Amino acid sequence: MLTNNLVESERLPVIHDVDVVVVGGGPAGVGATVTAAEMGLKTLLIEKYGFCGGSAVAGMSATICGLYLTHKQGQPNFPPKQIVGGFTKRFQEKLRENGGLTEPQLYGNTYLDVHETRVWKKTADELITQSGASILYHSYVVDIIKEETHIKGIVVATDNGMGIIKCKNVIDSSGNGIVAVMAGEDFTCGKDGVVQNPTIIFKLGNIDYNKFWDYYGKDTICHDEFSDKIRQAEKELGATLPRKKIWTFKAINDTELIVNATAINHDTEKLNMIYPEHFTYSEIEARKQLESYAEFFRKYIPGCENAFIGETSCEVGVRQTRSIKCKYTLKDEDVRDCKIFEDGIVKSSWPIELHRGEAPYLYWLEERYYEIPFSAFQPIKTSNLVVAGRCLSAEHAALASARVTAQCFEYGRAAAIGAYLAQKEGVALNEVDGKKVKQLM
Ligand SMILES: Cc1cc2nc3c(=O)[nH]c(=O)nc-3n(C[C@H](O)[C@H](O)[C@H](O)COP(=O)(O)OP(=O)(O)OC[C@H]3O[C@@H](n4cnc5c(N)ncnc54)[C@H](O)[C@@H]3O)c2cc1C
Structure with a gap:
């Protein structure tokens, strides 16, 4: 073409x-x-x-990944140790100076910084x-x-x-x-020809922050009980919730959640966003799917009972x-x-x-x-x-x-x-x- x-x-x-x-x-x-x-x-x-x-x-990937050294599995309270400097550090510092970057948030065995x-x-x-x-x-x-x-x-x-x-x-x-x-x-x-799935990212507002984070814990990768709740909701609501391990970040304003949960797949096609037909299919599916995840949060997750969908990424995010x-x-x-x-x-x-x-x-x-x-x-x-x-x-x-x-x-x-x-x-x-x-x- x-x-x-x-x-x-x-x-x-x-x-x-x-x-x-x-x-x-x-x-x-x-x-x-x-x-x-x-x-x-x-x-x-x-x-x-x-x-x-x-x-x-x-x-709306939401975070800067790749800044910090990864630590050993199960090592508690390790400090973030930055290993990338250069332009990255300059951009990171300028973002922070402009009020657009959080302190490092835990992601499994490492950290990431969330941006606005x-x-x-x-x-x-x-x-x-x-x-x-x-x-x-x-x-x-x-x-x-x-x-x-x-x-x-x-x-x-x-x-x-x-x-x-x-x-x-x-x-x-x-x-x-x-x-x-x-x-x-x-x-x-x-x-x-099989690439990583695309994801639409969205914000949830009107959250009882303390209640939510008390339940979710410090790690931005959800725990196993949370994944079980997604499985339960899938059965009970009949909703499309294909991904069971999701990431949730604290937004810069300390009131919203940024949710990386959706996963657009297709049973028969090798979805690849270089094809406009695949990109279009993924955009439409993603917009439907994010509503299902928001409903799941409202019905199953403490602190999210009155949550509403805020900003969404302006395109379905393409990883590969x-x-x-x-x-x-x-x-x-x-x-x-x-x-x-x-x-x-x-x-x-x-x-x-x-x-x-x-x-x-x-x-x-x-x-x-x-x-x-x-x-x-x-x-x-x-x-x-x-x-x-x-x-x-x-x-x-x-x-x-x-x-x-x-x-x-x-x-x-x-x-x-x-x-x-x-x-x-x-x-x-x-x-x-x-x-x-x-x-x-
Ligand atoms: C859903 C999702 C979640 C992610 N989460 C994270 C995360 O939490 N942390 C993290 O660090 N990374 C994350 N990533 C990965 C990261 O965002 C990307 O890998 C990174 O942004 C890639 O940077 P890039 O500059 O190579 O390309 P891109 O960010 O893809 O930028 C390419 C640019 O080129 C422009 N462009 C393309 N074609 C043309 C054209 N023909 N003419 C003019 N302009 C054009 C596009 O508009 C775009 O601005 C995520 C990615 C996705 C999709």
């Missing part, structure tokens, strides 16, 4: 001419844009929504505009202009028509690897689509064995968190971490392109750990450092020495 319509596209007007185009303003795109501009590159971010954040904001989407958007706007980068919101990348192995320009569609952005290098932080696919790069989708085949593919064993790389650009201690079926599969690294190498972002065929974010080259279980927000910020930063080195040294971006990127991280 995707085309590289060179002849038609070249007739369009050139609307920008920059060093680096960043496609997609999720965590990876924001990290890339700010870093590239601050390193002196003329940088333009293109985002299809009117705000940054991607799955973290449009998908409105403040996330504002924080991204501030950092990007202060960096000197430009943004085009409400602009959709629909095509590229490619000459042999080189992308000469990006074609965007806006309400004012279509136009070309000429560029030296491209960072594809679209989540779906859209530019890489247009450029002819190969990709995989999950395990034999394409992984672009790059020079190195992060293996499932690399994560389980905690592999360290010569070109490792960021650490991760986040568990393998695979969303599929009744309960997400969790594999904890317990006081260990692995690294993600820069070569997992360098595509094979296109000379002036890197991918950044959840479309990195990774096997299925590896991606289920490596895809979270703290690491995505740093993937973006590494991609921008790569673009800086490519321009400074006159080398192809997909040939930049990852060890040099590591040194500058």
Whole structure:
């Protein structure tokens, strides 16, 4: 379905001419844009929504995962120990300064920080505009202009028509690897085409907070008795409640709950949100399913008797689509064995968190971490392109750990450092020495 319509596209007007185009303003795109501009590159971010954040904001993921070291099972009262710095720490501190981040909340054997989407958007706007980068919101990348192995320009569609952005290098932080696919790069989708299920996240208001948290406990992952209540409600209400192990977070205002519970599956189709038919089906199912979970909370959970549904994510959240085949593919064993790389650009201690079926599969690294190498972002065929974010080259279980927000910020930063080195040294971006990127991280 995707085309590289060179002849038609070249007739369009050139609307920008920059060093680096960043496609997609999720965590990876924001990290890339700010870093590239601050390193002196003329940088333009293109985002299809009117705000940054991607799955973290449009998908209302609610938290920054991947910040802290994971601890040993059953170790009580361990303190949060942060292992990711760089742009992630800067964004985290700015979010907190802007009043949009909670203190760390317990998640199994680790912690996460809960954010407020409105403040996330504002924080991204501030950092990007202060960096000197430009943004085009409400602009959709629909095509590229490619000459042999080189992308000469990006074609965007806006309400004012279509136009070309000429560029030296491209960072594809679209989540779906859209530019890489247009450029002819190969990709995989999950395990034999089966990807993690999407989820719509929602807030519940009018909660008796003390009563609820006394029952739910400190851990944001629900306890077994809570899961049993979901099973009971499923039988008694005849409701669609496919996921039995859910996450509930304290919102920044200390009055609402943020609920990560829904799971959109399909009996026969391998649901994949790159197909508009599947995305549409999932949006409609998700909106129905969240009402069933809200009813469950009201009828079965102490403190939620008068709860109402507040904000919902503006799209069903997409965890996984394409992984672009790059020079190195992060293996499932690399994560389980905690592999360290010569070109490792960021650490991760986040568990393998695979969303599929009744309960997400969790594999904890317990006081260990692995690294993600820069070569997992360098595509094979296109000379002036890197991918950044959840479309990195990774096997299925590896991606289920490596895809979270703290690491995505740093993937973006590494991609921008790569673009800086490519321009400074006159080398192809997909040939930049990852060890040099590591040194500058
Ligand atoms: C339901 C759900 C819950 C999650 N929970 C957590 C959590 O609690 N903590 C955590 O850390 N992570 C969580 N994640 C994961 C995390 O949010 C994502 O993995 C992360 O946001 C990925 O970042 P990214 O920058 O790679 O891509 P994305 O966040 O997907 O951003 C891609 C951006 O590109 C834009 N874009 C795409 N195509 C185009 C185009 N053609 N033209 C212009 N713009 C385009 C999109 O609009 C989007 O803004 C969750 C994800 C989901 C779906």
